[in-house]
Amino acid sequence: MKINNAPKLTLFHCLNSFEETNSMFDGCTIKTVKMACSSMTKDIHLLKAFESGADAVLVLVCQEKDCRYAEGSIRAKKRVDYVKTILDDIGMDGRRLNIFNTTAKDSGPIKDIIKTTISELETIGPNPALNHFN
Amino acid sequence: MITASQKPINEIIELVEPYKKLLILGCGTCVKTCFAGGEDEVAVLASVLRLSFKKMARPIEIEELTIERQCENEFIQEASPGIARNDAILSLACGAGVQAMAKRFAKEVVLPGLNTTFIGIQESHGVFTEECSGCGDCSLATFGGICPVTRCAKKLLNGPCGGSQKGFCEIDPDTQCAWHLIIERLTTLKQQDNLKTYIPPKNWNTSLSGGPRKLIREDHII
Ligand code: SF4
Numbered sequence: 001m002k003i004n005n006a007p008k009l010t011l012f013h014c015l016n017s018f019e020e021t022n023s024m025f026d027g028c029t030i031k032t033v034k035m036a037c038s039s040m041t042k043d044i045h046l047l048k049a050f051e052s053g054a055d056a057v058l059v060l061v062c063q064e065k066d067c068r069y070a071e072g073s074i075r076a077k078k079r080v081d082y083v084k085t086i087l088d089d090i091g092m093d094g095r096r097l098n099i100f101n102t103t104a105k106d107s108g109p110i111k112d113i114i115k116t117t118i119s120e121l122e123t124i125g126p127n128p129a130l131n132h133f134n
Numbered sequence: 135m136i137t138a139s140q141k142p143i144n145e146i147i148e149l150v151e152p153y154k155k156l157l158i159l160g161c162g163t164c165v166k167t168c169f170a171g172g173e174d175e176v177a178v179l180a181s182v183l184r185l186s187f188k189k190m191a192r193p194i195e196i197e198e199l200t201i202e203r204q205c206e207n208e209f210i211q212e213a214s215p216g217i218a219r220n221d222a223i224l225s226l227a228c229g230a231g232v233q234a235m236a237k238r239f240a241k242e243v244v245l246p247g248l249n250t251t252f253i254g255i256q257e258s259h260g261v262f263t264e265e266c267s268g269c270g271d272c273s274l275a276t277f278g279g280i281c282p283v284t285r286c287a288k289k290l291l292n293g294p295c296g297g298s299q300k301g302f303c304e305i306d307p308d309t310q311c312a313w314h315l316i317i318e319r320l321t322t323l324k325q326q327d328n329l330k331t332y333i334p335p336k337n338w339n340t341s342l343s344g345g346p347r348k349l350i351r352e353d354h355i356i
Pocket residue numbers: 136161162163164165202203204205206227228229230231232
């Protein structure tokens with residue numbers, strides 16, 4: 001199903017994995033949520049982002065070996081995987097939630113991640129929980 | 135503590151589908167510790183149900199509440215106003231908690247959101263193991279504090295079977311052999327003599343096999 005309006009993305013990121021630059025978000029509406037550490041990625045926050053209208057949710061965290069708090073990125077990945085299964089179970093398509101290891105110093109790959117997410121949403125479709133009441 | 139895990143989400147959706155106003159009621163003791171029914175799990179389940187019902191274009195109002203313990207009347211009382219506002223209660227307590235709620239609120243629908251599993255401990259963060267079957271006649275003193283009734287797959291009371299392999303049970307290479315542990319522990323405690331005592335067949339009358347049990351403390355009853 002095609003998304004008529006610009007897709008809505010919510011991007012959770014730890015301080016060291018992402019820094020906003022101009023033109024990064026062409027083609028979508030984005031809400032960014034800064035976290036002191038990726039270990040603050042919690043299932044309820046990811047789900048609430050979908051409840052608030054996100055078509056896709058991205059979580060950007062440091063490389064596992066570079067996490068300043070040792071296990072933050074690993075914990076974040078496990079929680080994202082958990083929520084992906086929930087989304088699949090309720091027919092919301094877990095592919096609309098993804099986690100990536102990035103670094104704030106290099107915005108190139110992040111731009112690509114956003115572009116790919118927007119184009120994948122063409123296949124996945126808009127947030128199906130929002131069609132009826134929003 | 136009592137351990138439990140959440141029912142599959144689609145089973146829960148089917149259970150709550152007939153109701154328009156739902157109270158998800160958490161329990162802040164055992165099932166909170168095993169990440170199945172505390173405030174966090176109530177919030178996640180509420181969010182998942184809201185998303186799911188919106189997707190199905192079915193309106194539902196969900197209220198969230200977690201009380202200290204659903205198995206005690208004193209704490210249950212706190213849930214009364216929330217229960218009065220809703221059509222059904224989805225309880226995230228163990229089976230005892232669900233039944234306590236049903237007993238206390240005789241005219242309300244109380245649904246189980248969890249599958250209650252066993253009496254156990256948190257062995258490490260996120261890992262829970264079964265330790266006691268509530269047999270009603272505890273013999274841990276004889277076995278050095280390790281329960282063969284629960285932890286030996288064959289419930290053997292007089293030593294290991296031939297399937298004990300390098301400290302692990304033949305039923306599963308990840309399960310420690312209870313008898314291996316008992317012998318090690320009795321050796322540490324210098325109580326190896328316990329191993330020479332013949333343990334007669336267990337009297338299961340004191341267990342659930344003798345029918346549902348009741349504990350009466352006369353000294354606390356007026
Ligand atoms: S209701 Fe069950 S889970 Fe809750 S405190 Fe009582 S025994 Fe523990």
